[in-house]
Amino acid sequence: MNVQTPHNPYLQGPFAPVHAEVDAHDLPVIGELPRDLHGMFVRNGSNPRFAPEGRYHWFDGDGMLHGLRLDGGTASYANRWVRTRGFREEEAAGKALWTGIMERPDLSRRGGPFKDTANTDLVFHDGRLLALWWLGGKCHAVALPSLETLGVQDFKGTLKGGVSAHPKRDPITGELMFMTYGVMPPYLTYGVVSGEGEVVLREPIAIPGARLQHDIAVTERHTILMDLPLLWDPELLARGKTRVRFRRDMPARFGIVPRRSTDVRWFEAASCYMYHTINAWEEGDTVVLVGCRIDDPIPEAPDDRPIPHLDVLRLMPYLHEWRFDLATGEVKERQLDDVMTEFPRMDNRRLGRRTRYAYAPRIAAARELLFDGVIKYDTEAGTQAAYGYGPGRFGGEVVFAPKDGSSAEDDGYLVTFVHDAREGRSEAVVLDAKDVAKGPLARVLLPARVPIGYHAWWVTEPELASQKGAEGLRQV
Ligand SMILES: [Fe+2]
DSSP states (O other): OOTTOTTOGGGSGGGOOOOOOOEEOSOOEEEOOOTTOEEEEEEOOBOOSSOOBSSOOGGGSOBEEEEEEEESSOEEEEEEEOOOHHHHHHHHHTSOOOBOTTSOOOTTSTTOSSOOOOOSEEEEETTEEEEEBTTOBOEEEEOTTTOOEEEEEOTTTTOOSOBBSOOEEOTTTOOEEEEEEOSSSSSEEEEEEOTTSOEEEEEEOOOSSOBOOOOOEEOSSEEEEEEOSEEEOHHHHHTTOOOEEEOTTSOEEEEEEETTOOOOEEEEESSOEEEEEEEEEEETTEEEEEEEEESOSOSSOOOSOSSOOTTTSOOOEEEEEEEEETTTOOEEEEEEEEEEBOSOBOOGGGTTSOOOEEEEEEEOSSSSOOEEEEEEEETTTTEEEEEEOOTTEEEOOOEEEEOTTOOSTTOEEEEEEEEETTTTEEEEEEEEGGGGGGOOSEEEEOSSOOOOOOOEEEEEHHHHHTOOOSTTOBOO
16 A cells, blocks of 8 residues: 555645655744744654555554744754654564554554554653653653654653553643553553652553543642543454444543542533543632533444544534532533634643633634634633634644743743645744734744644743753663
C-alpha cells in the first residue's frame, strides 16, 4: 500500500504526512512578533515514517513534533520524529513492521499489540518535555529547541507501566497526575508523580469493564477520573475481538479521588462521552468540571472494526459544565455554548484553580476533523470572542503563552499552526489573548507544511532554561 493511498483522507491534503526533518531560522513574519514573548510552541501529531502496513487509522502514525521557538521578535522552526523503539526498528528495516488499530491485534507481540508512537500529547514536567501516546505508553523525553529524542523518563525507575496522554501537571507543586487503561484488568489505573520526579502512587481504580479512556482533570486537592459508557464490547472482547460501543442507556460516571488516594467517590451524570476536559476546580464543597461533552459519539453501530474510524464517530462536542457536590452527592450540569469546539486549552498556570477563560478550536463543517477558527470563552460573563482563519485555512490546538513577567490569567498570547489548504503551506499564528477577534499580531511563515495534528504545549523561557539532559533517562 502506498502512503498516499487515495482511500484515506487522513493521509491526504492537510493531513498528508511530511517526509523531511527541517531546521530553519529567522523566519519571515507578517505583522510583528511580540517583544515580550519568549518560549517555544511544540505540537505533536501522527506522521507515518513508512507506508502503513494494512488499513491505516489517523491515530496510528509515528509521532512527529513541530516546534516554533519565539525569542522576543524572532522565530525558528524545527520538526523531528520521536525516536520510539518501534520507529527505530522500522528505520532499521526500512519499512513498516507494525499494523495499526484497524487490523486485528497481535496479542503475542512483544511490546505490543500496537506500536507506541508517542504521537498524541506533550507535557513539560521536572525539566523535560515528554511526548505521550493516547493508548498509554512510555514518556519519551525530547531536548529543546532541537526536538531530538533524549530517552525514556521512568522517574528514577519508579514508574511501572505506561502513562496515557493528558497527564495533568500541578503548576504550583509540580506533581503530575496520570491514568492509564487497558482492555484487560486493571481497566483503569491512577497515578501521581511527585514534584521531585518519583511515582508516589500508582493503583488500579475499579470500574465495571473496559472503557475508551482519554483524559482526566485535577483540582487543588482532587483528581477526576471517568467511567464513560464508550466501552469495548465485552462479548466480543471475550472472543478476542476489540470493538467499541456507546451505551446510551448507561450513565456517565465521574470518579473523584483525593489527589494521593484511590478512595474514589462516583457521581452519575447524563450519558455522554468526552475526549477533553478543560479545567476543574473547587468552590467550597463543590468540584466544578468544564469540558467538551459529546452527547452521542457513535450514532450508528460501526462494522466489526477494532476502533470506529473517525468517519463514523460523531464529533459534536459542546462546552459543558458539571458541578459535583461532595457534601450532598448532587450533580448539576449544563451546556455552556452551542458552537462545536474541541481540543480546548486554558492558562496552564491556573490548572486546577478556578479559571474564567478557555481557548477552543472551532470545528469546521468538514468530513474530517478540521478547525476553521478559535473561540475564546469567558465562562463567567457567558460571552465569547472568535477569530476565523479564513476560507481553506485550518488551525490546530491553540495554546496560551504568557507574556514575559505576567501572572494574571489571560495576560499573554495564543499560538497555533494554521494550514492553508489552497496554497499547500503552513504558518504559525500569534494572537493577543485579550483581543482574539482582532486577528493575528503576527503570522510566521513556515519553511515546510505542518500536517494537521493533535496536542501542543507552550514551554516557557524559564522552563527552557531549566531543562535537564539525558542523565537519569532510560534508553528508548
Ligand atoms: Fe487528546
